[in-house]
């Protein structure tokens with residue numbers, strides 16, 4: 001072969017390979033975000049590195065001091081975290097930022113949907129009802145619940161970038177009449193007392209330093225007799241604080257998921273009662289016969305390697321901002337800790353509580 005022909009052939013093959021990796025394989029999750037659109041939320045490209053170090057500095061001080069001194073700073077720290085991870089989550093996972101038990105013969109997408117529709121059913125949601133989504137992300141659950149039940153849903157998230165993503169997805173799904181999104185802190189919500197028929201939170205309240213603060217707010221904005229369902233991230237009774245492997249997994253989960261400190265399973269109902277709720281039902285949805293929720297994380301080294309390579313290539317080409325690779329590495333490690341938490345049974349992301357605000361003060 002002529003050297004020139006050889007060079008052209010190699011260049012064409014190289015281009016095809018890059019195209020396949022970035023555009024075809026780059027959309028890791030069907031209909032998710034494309035790799036070429038990865039941003040770091042509302043952080044300017046040249047500030048990503050700073051914000052990433054800022055995120056880590058939260059975990060540097062000893063835990064007890066950090067907990068007391070930094071409770072007020074948690075919402076800002078969580079906001080930074082979601083600026084860093086939202087696009088990677090959407091790209092590699094989809095529009096619902098949570099886990100669900102695997103379902104035999106059904107796709108992850110279907111299992112996710114079933115887990116979300118269960119919330120609507122528990123709340124007895126139907127047309128004419130107004131629900132609150134506490135920590136709504138980019139609105140995957142909100143759209144599924146609104147479509148399944150016909151009710152109206154208002155979501156709240158601390159992260160402005162997510163508000164814009166959620167609104168845009170709502171419009172595209174034709175659900176913007178039913179679904180509304182507000183930027184705010186779920187520990188001080190901008191809603192009047194007794195303004196919702198029902199409320200739910202999916203894997204979100206674990207970001208609150210004190211569960212009382214968010215449960216108290218949900219209690220306030222619910223109408224008397226209103227139901228609240230929450231899927232909580234907690235350690236289970238199998239967790240042993242004197243087992244270094246357990247401690248490593250739990251700390252790994254906290255560091256990679258912007259958590260001020262995981263709670264124990266038995267704390268949830270106690271706090272709920274403390275703020276005035278009646279506990280209607282409580283169940284860890286991860287327990288058998290449910291199939292493991294963490295198998296989806298074991299998407300295989302090849303997929304992680306592929307995603308990592310796509311991100312590195314895009315950073316090199318300056319399509320993706322510098323720092324995305326570090327954040328991706330952090331998530332890769334987090335996936336390992338979450339998997340260990342699931343396999344050992346010391347952690348569950350779906351401890352479900354169904355709570356009811358008493359219908360009358362006397363009740």
Ligand SMILES: C=C(CC[C@@H](C)[C@H]1CC[C@H]2C3=CC[C@H]4[C@H](C)[C@@H](O)CC[C@]4(C)[C@H]3CC[C@]12C)C(C)C
Pocket residue numbers: 088089091092093096097098099203204206257258303304307308328331332334335
């Ligand atoms: C509820 C929370 C988030 C839960 C999950 C949605 C996310 C937890 C860990 C995330 C991920 C880990 C590995 C990433 C992988 C390296 C990348 O290539 C593609 C995206 C991941 C799979 C990513 C997706 C979302 C998670 C599973 C917390 C924050 C309270």
Ligand SMILES: C[S@@+](CC[C@H](N)C(=O)[O-])C[C@H]1O[C@@H](n2cnc3c(N)ncnc32)[C@H](O)[C@@H]1O
Pocket residue numbers: 075078082095096097098134135136137138139140141156157158159162184185186187201202203204205207208
């Ligand atoms: C893991 S995501 C789950 C999102 C959504 N529930 C879902 O399942 O797709 C956690 C969400 O909680 C929100 N959040 C965390 N702390 C918050 C706070 N103090 N006020 C409002 N939202 C908060 C985050 O912004 C994010 O949207």
